[in-house]
Amino acid sequence: MTHVIELEGVAKRYDSAGAPALGPLDLSIAQGEALAVTGPSGSGKSTLLNLVAGLDKPTEGTVTVAGRRIDQLSEHALARFRRERIGMVFQFFNLLDDLTVADNIQLPAQLTGTARRTAAARAGELMEVLGIQKHARTYPGRLSGGERQRVAVARALVNRPALLLADEPTGALDTASGQDVRDLLVDLHRGGQTIVLVTHDLALAQACASRTIHLVDGHLALNTHAEAVR
Amino acid sequence: MSRFGTGALGRVVRSGVGRRRVQTVVIAVAVMMAVASAVVAGSLMVAADAPFDKAFARQNGPHITAEYDPAKATTAQLTATGRLDGVTATAGPYPVATLRPVDAGGGHLRPITLAGRSTPHADVDDLELSSGQWATKPGEIVLTSQVAGPALELGTELKTSDASDAPTLTVVGIAVSAGRSADAWATPAQVTALAAKDTPVTHQMLYRFDSADTGGHIAAARKQLAAAVPKGALLGTQSYLDTKRAADAGAAPTIPFLIAFGVLGIAMSVIIVGSVVSGAVGTGLRRIGILKAIGFTPREVVRAYVAQALIPAGVGIGLGVVLGNLLAVPLLDGTEQAYGTASLSVAWWVDVVVLVAALLVVGIAALVPALRAGRLRTVEAIAVGRAPRTGRGQWAHRAAGRLPLPRAVTYGLAAPFAHPVRTAAMLLAVAFGTVAATFAVGLTSSLNAVGAAQDPENRAAVSVFTGAGPDVTRGGPPAPAPGTAELPPDPGPGMAELPAAADPARVRAAIEAQSGTASYYGKTQQDVTVGGVSGIAQASLYEGDSRSGAYEMISGHWITGRGQVVVPSRFLEKTGTEIGDTIRVTHQQRTQTLRIVGEAFDTSDGELEIHADLADFPNAAPGVFLVEVKSGVSATDYARDLAAAVQPLGGDASANSSSEQDNFVLILNAMAALLTLMLVSVAGLGVLNSVVLDTRERVHDLGVCKALGMSPRQTVSLVLASVAGIGVLGGLIGVPAGFALHGFVLPVMGRAAGTELPPSVLEVYEPPHLVLLGLAGVAIALLGALIPAGWAARTRTATALRTE
Structure with a gap:
């Protein structure tokens, strides 16, 4: 089985004298797997996501993503790695308010140097799939929460990343919009997209994930496969 | 809620300042630099305002500098002139001699008027030492800032003449005399000793009068002085009005320059301080919303944010005033040198005005966005940065x-x-x-x-002197020595030791015979009169192809032959003539009619100067030949060899230093x-x-x-x-x-x-x-x-x- 993510003995301390915020932790995620990370606030979910995304570096251990040790990469190499291999979806969307929907989606592609026309075509394709094409020239501030999260998902997928990371993707949405995003993630998983989903929402985890891990105080408390959760 | 400083509001202000350290530091530094610029700009503008008048008043400058023949008027008689009607203060008598010093390289410097004073301080002409110390013993000399320069600085040794046993004087101080009563000072005994050896000593008296505002007042005072001493004892006088005119003319070009920079500096300071402070307050809107949400009143919010801006800005203002004063020192020092004055410092009121104005600008710049923030609805303010x-x-x-x-x-x-x-x-x-x-x-x-x-003649590689006329001095024509205006022409003590003038024809032949000569032209300066113009004009007369020594032309062209004259702008202005007009020039009773063919860019001050062909003035002969040497020939070696050839003829030759900037x-x-x-x-x-x-x-x-x-x-x-x-x-x-x-x-x-x-x-x-x-x-x-x-x-x- 090919693993997209491999964490070996990973620990992260923010305070050298205190207990680690995460780990030590060993974790592997296979290609095409959808992993839900649950746990109470302060359990280390976001820290785990940041380490996998290369937004932060572990204090101990190694982080390998898509076959590459990212804990040793420079900031520049990490940025290149992120834009080519990872798509991110955030709780509060993190869309750039002064760019149109289409421009937001194209941005990661343009950062890789993709030609504008190619990036626009890919963005158009994603907008059509996600049903937001009519908003292409709209600014994010005028969209509903669900629509904004769809834009965020489209932006995360524009470079066809090996890994999609989602941090509480329904946390800021009403029920209907949350359901909308949940369906979208399920579709992506079915399409073979590897997903790591951080959430408090067990229903979301059950719906989208093939495996769920539960963190408590930075340690793995539970590791269950979909059938067991259901 | 509480008073600012100790309660919640004080904590909010302190935490606001401390939390955004980078921004706080940037505000303080930007305001500091802006305020420093304003202090410097303001100081320069103040310094540019009547520099002569201020320095003259501070030093109690002499309204009249008079020179007396000690053989005809006793010290007691001179001292008694201080009791004449209208005289409010006097200084002197000081022994005075004129020197033609020789530098370490053997070059003749322009003549200087040396006065003997045991101290720089006096009731009149209270000198200010800008560097070094006063001359207190034989062998020491203090120069005026006008004479001092890169070639004549502290420690420079000058021989008083060409004579092998001539005494050497060491420059021990630089002093400023707003009234320009002398070029240099030494102890009275030193001046007397020098004078006894070379030339008769004269006595200098410095006077201030209760009425000296006009030329008429000065003329009347001069008449009174002449009448108070035996006939012929008063050798000459110098009016402070002439000195003021010359000083103002020298300072005038800097005034538009300083004002331009001053206005730029002040305008920029206001813009930077305003934008820095208003920007800092404007970016704190979300925090303002939170403060209001927890119970701060709009007025407290305004006070908190104005205070938050005022603290770093206030520090910046304080440091800026100090820095401005420090930065102004070298600039005012430069201004002192340009104006020939001393002790320029930042006027205290400039500091106060800049400080108050900066506080006002900061206050207003902080108040406007703070008021806006205070009026902002709480929800709206909190939403800023998130929505x-x-x-x-x-x-x-x-x-x-x-x-x-x-x-x-x-x-x-x-x-x-x-x-x-x-x-x-x-x-x-x-x-x-x-x-x-x-x-x-x-x-x-x-x-x-x-x-x-x-001084285009200085562009020549080598100067060859014939020993005739004023061109015997190195570095161009000598300036009229201060303190000698209205005195009869004085060849200067050094002149007595110069050999007789060399025959220009023989010097010319020596130049042509010298290997390495590329080209040369002859030049002399002569006093002439110009029809319709009162007083003496200075004529620079050229022999041969003088294009290499031509002045920059504002219009027209340089002289190309006989019958032509080139004049500076002020000549045209003073005489009301234009290019193409003719003027009548008289030299030693022979009058020539010359056509003005060009307007020269001539920045030398003093009397009117014209440039003409030597051939139009049969009584004049070249005093100096300006020589260009062939490529690859050392000007120094050439000059040394040529000097050996012309010195026996009574001439001399020296290489010109590469053009030193004024x-x-x-x-x-x-x-x-x-x-x-x-x-x-x-x-x-x-x-x-x-x-x-x-x-x-x-x-x-x-x-x-x-x-x-x-x-x-x-x-x-x-x-x-x-x-x-x-x-x-x-x-x-x-x-x-x-x-x-x-x-x-x-x-x-x-x-x-x-x-x-x-x-x-x-x-x-x-x-x-x-x-x-x-x-x-x-x-x-x-x-x-x-x-x-x-x-x-x-x-x-x-x-x-x-x-x-």
Whole structure:
């Protein structure tokens, strides 16, 4: 089985004298797997996501993503790695308010140097799939929460990343919009997209994930496969 | 809720100042530099106001400097003149002698008037020592700042004449005499000893009168002095009105220059202080919302934010006043040298005015956004920074997105449109910085052109003296020695020791025989009278092809043969003549009619000067030959060999040093460089502050971009691109404005110096220079943005994403 993510003995301390915020932790995620990370606030979910995304570096251990040790990469190499291999979806969307929907989606592609026309075509394709094409020239501030999260998902997928990371993707949405995003993630998983989903929402985890891990105080408390959760 | 300082409000203010340390430091530094610039600019403008009058009043300068023959008037008789009606103070009698000193290289310097004084202090002409000490023993001499320079500085040794046993004097001090009563001072015994050896001593008396405002008053006072001593005892007098005229003429060119920089500095200070402070308050809206939500009243919020801005700005103002005073020292020192005055310092009221004005600007700049913040609805204020922004700048992002540039760059290029007021302030800072740089570069080039155009005879590699006429001195014609005006012509003590004048024909033959001669021309200076003009004019007469020693021409052409005359602007102005007119010039009873063929750029002050062909004046002979040597020939070796040939004839030869720039030009250049550096720094700090604010506001967006894969390099590009457009626009505004300022100020400076300016001085900007200066705007903007760009690139993405 090919693993997209491999964490070996990973620990992260923010305070050298205190207990680690995460780990030590060993974790592997296979290609095409959808992993839900649950746990109470302060359990280390976001820290785990940041380490996998290369937004932060572990204090101990190694982080390998898509076959590459990212804990040793420079900031520049990490940025290149992120834009080519990872798509991110955030709780509060993190869309750039002064760019149109289409421009937001194209941005990661343009950062890789993709030609504008190619990036626009890919963005158009994603907008059509996600049903937001009519908003292409709209600014994010005028969209509903669900629509904004769809834009965020489209932006995360524009470079066809090996890994999609989602941090509480329904946390800021009403029920209907949350359901909308949940369906979208399920579709992506079915399409073979590897997903790591951080959430408090067990229903979301059950719906989208093939495996769920539960963190408590930075340690793995539970590791269950979909059938067991259901 | 509480009083500011100790309660909750005080804590809010202190935490606001402490938490945003970078911003606090930037505000303090930007305000400090702006205030320092304002202090310097204000001081220079004050210094430019009547410098002679102030220095003269401070030193109790002499209204009349009189010289008496000690053989005809006793010391008691001279002292008694102090009791004449209208005389309010006197100093002297001081022994006075005229020296023609010789430097260490054996070169003759221009004659100097040496007065014997045991102390610099006196009731009249209370001298100020600008460096070194007073001459207290034999062998020591103190020079005036007008005479001192790079070649004559502290420690320089001067022989009093050519004689092998001539005493040597060491320069131990530089003093300033606003009334210019002498060129140098030594102990009375030293002057008397020198005079006894070389020439008779005269006695100098310095007077102040209760009425000395007009030439009539001075003439009456002179008459009174002459009547009070035996007939013929009064050898001559010098009026302070003449000295003032000369000093004002010398200082006049600097005034438009200083005012231009002063206005630039003050305008820029106001802009920077205003934008820095208002920007700092404007970015704190979310925090303001939180304060209001927890119970702060709008008035308390206003007070908190005004105080928060006032604390770093107040520190900046205090430090700026101190720094301004420190920076003003070298600049005022330069001004002192340019004005020939001393003890210029920052006027206390300049400090006070700048301090009060800066506090007012800071107060107003903080109050306006703070009032706006105070009025903001709490929910609205809290939403700032979290709710999506709409409207401003989105069109710019659409437009920039179409540019064929990397996305990080186009994203940055559109950023300034989100904050039009902040962008305008940044643009003004860059534009002012570019104006200053453009003006300074133009001014420096113009001053260098002026320096190159001065004393064109000094461009010759070698000067060969015949020993006839005033050209025997090295470095051009001697200036009239202060204190000797209205005195009968005095050849000077050194002249007695010079050999008899060499026959010009034999010197000419020696030059032609000397190997290495490329070309040469002869020159002499003679006193002439010009029809319709009262007094004596100075005629520079040329023999041979004098084009290499030609003055820069403002209009017309240099003399090409007999019957032609070239004159300076002030000659045309004074005589009401134009190019093409004829004038009648009389030299030793022979009158010639000459046609004016050119207007020369001649910055030398003093009497009227004309340039003509020696052949028109049969009674004149060359006093000096100016020689160009062939390529590869050492001017020093050539001069040494030629000197050996002409010295037996009574002549001499010396190599001219590579053109040393005029002290005045060097001073103005140094001042321009310092002032420009200061203004450009202030502009850069203004940009730095704006970009720090902008980057802080956009840190979350930058975090998003970095999470999406924007590399540190792309982040730096984004931030730098956000100011690049401003830099380009600032350059496009600043360069033409600086060009125009130069075009306006230079002619004013020239007219103040009594001359029009030739194209070589006015047209100093080449297209490549202008392009480079335009890039100066970009450089100022990019340098100002570099630190925050690096900070943005280094900020941890996860931290940035958490930032609200």
